[in-house]
Amino acid sequence: MNKNLIESDKSKGRLEALSDGIFAITMTMMIIDLKIPENSFHNLSPSELNTSLLALLPSIKSYILSFFILAIFWMRQQIQLNFLNKVNLYSTIIYIVFLLLIGFVPFTVNLIKRYPDYHSPFIIYTLNLLLISIILFINSFLASKENNVKEKDEEKINGNKFILISGITIGIFLAGFIISFFDVEIAFYVIILDPVFYFFFRRFGKINI
Numbered sequence: 001m002n003k004n005l006i007e008s009d010k011s012k013g014r015l016e017a018l019s020d021g022i023f024a025i026t027m028t029m030m031i032i033d034l035k036i037p038e039n040s041f042h043n044l045s046p047s048e049l050n051t052s053l054l055a056l057l058p059s060i061k062s063y064i065l066s067f068f069i070l071a072i073f074w075m076r077q078q079i080q081l082n083f084l085n086k087v088n089l090y091s092t093i094i095y096i097v098f099l100l101l102i103g104f105v106p107f108t109v110n111l112i113k114r115y116p117d118y119h120s121p122f123i124i125y126t127l128n129l130l131l132i133s134i135i136l137f138i139n140s141f142l143a144s145k146e147n148n149v150k151e152k153d154e155e156k157i158n159g160n161k162f163i164l165i166s167g168i169t170i171g172i173f174l175a176g177f178i179i180s181f182f183d184v185e186i187a188f189y190v191i192i193l194d195p196v197f198y199f200f201f202r203r204f205g206k207i208n209i
Contacts, residue, residue: 015087015095016078022099023074029106030063033113058116061188066109068195069129073102076136076166083140091139098135104128122180122187129191130173137166169194 034056077098081087087095108128111121140163172194180187 015092016081019074019077019095019099022103023070026102026105027067027070030066030109032106033110034059034063059113062109062112062116065188065192065195066105069191070102070105072195072198073132073136080136080140090142094135094139094142098132098139101128101132101135117184119180119184122184123177126173126177126180126187126191129194130170130177133166133170133173137163137170140166165198168197172197 077095105128108121108125112125115121172190176187176190179190
């Protein structure tokens, strides 16, 4: 791999373009498996349709939650890139792993849709989200340690707070992962804390992250 190419001025733009494409495809793929209720022999009656729609609620909940979580991951990655002076070889490798895990989300979401009451699908789902959060944390920590954060005081403060937010997010997904071994429903509501916390902090934390 050409290190000079990776660390060129255009590397951020290339990484952002790759990220945007993968996130767009991933967020679209999650809805594909959510199909309109139908009967192969006749049209559904109103009561049958209502019953079928109610049965889809767990799948719809999983889709909405996962869409917001992915949107937050996308925003956090874009903001993290703005903090960095440059994207070096190691940051690029970390981001590739990050995007690999992002691409795995539709599989885990569809697994939950198919088996909403089983423990193992949600365990895999939360573990994937946990690993994604850890990857972002590692990249922020390494950038700070290597002084790869922009020199402006405001950027350095935001970068340090980004590390804090990443740590809290890891805690939320770790709690969801552990709880999912015992109660899937409670674990689901624990995971909801991530988008709630993020938007609350954006609103009241006086920091643009």
